[in-house]
Structure formats: C-alpha cells, structure tokens
Amino acid sequence: MILAAITLCALALxxxxxxxxxVWGFVGAAAVLFLAQALTNTAMGFEGIPISESLLLFNDSYLSYVGFNLQITYRAFALPLLALATPFIFRLARSRT
Incomplete structure (x- = not known):
C-alpha cells in the first residue's frame, strides 16, 4: 500500500x-520521495508491530532499526523512481527539441 501511494506521488511529481x-529538480524530487518512503517505513514499525516492539528485534538500537528501513526502502525504490523518471524525461526531451 505504501509503495502504491509513493508511486502515485512520484508520477504526480x-x-x-x-x-x-x-537534472537538479529530478534529483531533488527523487530524494524527497526516498525520504518520504523511508520515514513512512520507519514510522510504521517492523511488519506493522509497534516501534517499541520492533526495537526489541534490533537490540534496542535505533541506528540498526533506521538502517534496516533505509535498506528496505532502497530495495523497493525502483518502481517509484521509474514512475518519476518516465514523464519527467519525456517532458524534458520534448522541451529541448
């Protein structure tokens, strides 16, 4: 569900x-989308359980928990990046000719 919402936001952006x-606008939009998806994944807890219980799985280490969520976001970011790039590059190519 989060991936679908982020992908629709990427398409709109x-x-x-x-x-x-x-290029700087594209990179900035991609960074904003990545951070939004990472923050959403981090705020929701591991597999939907509360954050306090999620931290037990990571030895009460916030750094490990956030790093894990950044890794999950990195692996799932291909579809939103494609949804962002396709219309932007199409529009950019049309404006340059």
Missing part, C-alpha cells in the same frame, strides 16, 4: 516538476 529545474 514527474508530471508537475518544472522542466527548467532539469
């Missing part, structure tokens, strides 16, 4: 990001 921002 790909359509709405101004073309004049170019």
């Amino acid at each position: 790909g359509v709405l990001t101004p073309v004049r921002w170019g």
Whole structure:
C-alpha cells in the first residue's frame, strides 16, 4: 500500500516538476520521495508491530532499526523512481527539441 501511494506521488511529481529545474529538480524530487518512503517505513514499525516492539528485534538500537528501513526502502525504490523518471524525461526531451 505504501509503495502504491509513493508511486502515485512520484508520477504526480514527474508530471508537475518544472522542466527548467532539469537534472537538479529530478534529483531533488527523487530524494524527497526516498525520504518520504523511508520515514513512512520507519514510522510504521517492523511488519506493522509497534516501534517499541520492533526495537526489541534490533537490540534496542535505533541506528540498526533506521538502517534496516533505509535498506528496505532502497530495495523497493525502483518502481517509484521509474514512475518519476518516465514523464519527467519525456517532458524534458520534448522541451529541448
């Protein structure tokens, strides 16, 4: 569900990001989407259990818990990145010709 929501947001950002921002706009939009997905994954807890119980699985280490969620987000970010890149690159190519 989170992946679908982030992918729809990525598609909207790909359509709405101004073309004049170019590569930096694309990189910024991708970074914002990645952070939003990572924060959402971290806030929801491991497999839907509360964060206090999730930390027990990681020896009460916030750093390990956040690192795990960043790794999960990194692995699941291909679809939102594709949804962001497709309309943005199409629009960028049309504006340059």
